[in-house]
Structure formats: C-alpha cells, structure tokens
Amino acid sequence: MTANRTEAYEIINADGTGPAVILCEHASNHIPADYDGLGLEPSARDSHAAWDPGAEDLARRLSEALDAPMIAGRISRLIYDCNRPPEAPSAMPERTETIAVPGNVGLDEAARAARVARVYAPFTRATSDLIARRGSADTPFALITVHSFTPRWMEQPRAVEIGILHDTDARLADAMLAQEAPGRQVERNAPYGPADGVTHSLCLHGIANNLPNVMLEIRNDLIATPAQQDRIAAELLGLLRPALARLKLGEAHDA
C-alpha cells in the first residue's frame, strides 16, 4: 500500500470506483531546492517547459465527475518526465523547444539513476498500485492521461485544440472520435503521437493491463481559467461518457 502523498506524487479521490483511472504526469513545475533550479531563469521554471498548465485542474474536474481516482506528479518534468522511460533522453532533457536546461547537461549514470529513484520509480509504483487497487473493485475501467500543449510551436500556431492520442490500442480513442464535437478542433494523434515517444504511460499502465486507454492533449490557452476548465471538462465528458459506455465501462457511474 503506497501513501496518498509523497514528494513525487499525489493521489486524489483514491477510493473512487468510477470507470477510469486518471494520470496527470506533468501537473507541477516544482523543482526541489537541492537541484538549484536546474540553472534556469525563473521565467523558464514557470513556463510550459516545466509543466502542463491547466492539466491538473482539468483532470481534477474529470476525476470528480467520473468518480475516478487520479494521480498527479508533484515534481517538474524537467527533473524527470514521468511519461518517459528512464532510457529516453527526453526523460531528463538537456534542452526543450525554447530553453537550454543547464542542470541536465552531461548527467552521469548515478545522477540519472538518482532521479529515477526519486521521481519516476515512486510515481510509477504508486500508479501501478492505484490501478491494482481499482482493479480489485471488479468493475471495468479505462486509463486516461491528461496533458496540455502550447498554442504555438517553433513560432507556428497550432490549429488543433484537443488531441486524442493512442498507441496500438485505439479502442477508447476511436470511441471518443466517433462523437461529434461541434465548433471544436479535435484530432487524432495531434499535435504529436506515438512516434514522438509520448505514449509511455499508455503502454506501461494501459496496454500492459489490457485497459482501454487514451491520452488527452488540450491546447493550454483553452484551460487557463476555472471557467474554461469547466467548459472543456464538460466537452470532454460529452465525448468520454458515450465512449466509455460503448466499451461497456461505467454506465452505472454515468451520473
């Protein structure tokens, strides 16, 4: 039995029995003090490079509406990106789209292993335990990860507003994409997809457990305020609830 809150993660609604378990790997930009801010300017530590703005607030709304247990990372992706395996260079990136990360340059094996032990291992173990505990309720459920992306990338605007991402198991993504989303630019595997290495959590926790699974990527200018988060949560629930029902998940929880 893992704790509900540690330095590396926080579990919300741990005893929820709804039709999903929700992950929010990039919830926080917190950099523990002993990393000296990774040598970054404050503006970089507060930017989307360090976390997914709006994702946790959105995920909490989905967690509450679906009575779904949720786990949120509590350490910046720049220390360790919990949606990446330890061997991926992007797990501890030396640079991102726009910034260099001095504190990540030339990390030796011991330093990398220490970050895995401090961030990735506890987050991953707690996620596995949460899924096992939810599994013991003996009603089927899906795995949903919640992320946000920037309106511009390399100075180019992105038209996509909601990305529905999947790896080899497209059951839940297909069922969501079968719904109408009037006035909303919803796309499959956009603004990036499995070839970009972003489906680690889906593979590790979803596909490995044969759970229907999907990664939701929301353009962060659409989830910057509580009212926007309410609205996008309602829109996503409009796609998710019929999709979960189609997969015979959660009809009893469709409150």
Place this chain on the structure above:
Amino acid sequence: MTANRTEAYEIINADGTGPAVILCEHASNHIPADYDGLGLEPSARDSHAAWDPGAEDLARRLSEALDAPMIAGRISRLIYDCNRPPEAPSAMPERTETIAVPGNVGLDEAARAARVARVYAPFTRATSDLIARRGSADTPFALITVHSFTPRWMEQPRAVEIGILHDTDARLADAMLAQEAPGRQVERNAPYGPADGVTHSLCLHGIANNLPNVMLEIRNDLIATPAQQDRIAAELLGLLRPALARLKLGEAHDA
C-alpha cells in the same frame, strides 16, 4: 445540512477538524450561460477582474496542510461578489479598474435580488453552516479568507507581496505580523483595507462568531504556478502556525 457542491459554491475537506475554516470567495470566473457573458470580451472574462487567479490553488494547499474545511465560490465575482453585502454597488459592479461590465449596468431591484438569491445567499448560508458544523467539534478555530491582487493598479506597480488584512478584530493578523518573513514584503491592511469595503466576510462570519479572523491577499504573480503556490503556502504556514498557536488554536494539528 447543505450540499457540498452546488452551482454557487464547493466545499472541500468538509469534515476537516483543523484550527481554521478557509474561504475563497473569488475562486472562479464562471459566468452561467444565461448571463450572456455580461457583454464582456473573452479577455475580460478571463482576467483578474472576474476572479482571483491562484487564490483557490493556494487555499487548497492551506486547507490540506491545516486539515481545514474550505469553501470556494464557483461563480464569478462579476455576477455577484460574495465578499460584498447586497447593498454594496461593488457586489455587482458596473465597472472595475479597467473594464466596463455592460451586463451589470442599470440592474433593477428584481435583477439584483435574483443574483443575491442565486449566488450570495447559498454561498453565505453554506459558509454559516460549515462554521456551525466545525464549531460542533468543540475545538477552537479561526476564519481565514484567501484572495489575490494584481501586480499593478492603475498602471502603478505594487510593492506589497502579501497583505494581512483585518477589521476591528486584529488578533490573528497581529499574531501573524509578529513573525519574521525574510525577503518578503508583508504589510498590514495593504494593498487595501477595511475602509475599502473588503472585510465583509470577516465581519459577517468571523467577528459575528467571535472567531479570530484574517484576510490574506497575495500578489497574483507570486502564485501563478504550482511551484509558486507550494512556496507561498509554506511561507504563509510559517506565519499562520505560530500565530494560531499563540491564540491557543490548533496546536494538536500542527503537523
């Protein structure tokens, strides 16, 4: 017994027995659809005029750390400002610092009464009930309200970072201000104070119940990200815990 969640408010950690009850009147910029956005541009509906950015996230951290029940408003202050009495013009402002609010111009008595009934009355009743329920635990507690303010006002920068506001009962404010806050600009009744009409909740729920009470105003550029919110929460707890203890509140909860 009131519900824990309605259109007007949400109660978090309803059964907490820590040494405080926390209010966050301006948590959301949500404007129900039938108000047609009050005729505002989206940029105005998302701005600090409509809510206190960062305040709810900060208040939730204090609620968790203190095991304090908390109530958050779920409707924009531009519809009804729950920290104002119904008779105050600023309860449904026709304009703010920088924006005119077309949907609030020339409201007749029926329209004003309808907003009181829909927003202020349920928020206030739920707060009273929450305080009564917490009071039944028979251990003393304080009332804390959490707000945020903008770094600039009428184009002038504000140096104050944390405002400790009070009305006629200064017990908790005095005890907080007696602590050191190195490197942090903490001021009494700044950037505004009781003469500006901002102590309605303190008077209505704090002073009327003889609860030690304080209003915390945080400059919103300091609580824009989770890491910043963690830091300011820790700093505030460094002031609050000794202050609560000095008032013989919550020593058993000083975890």
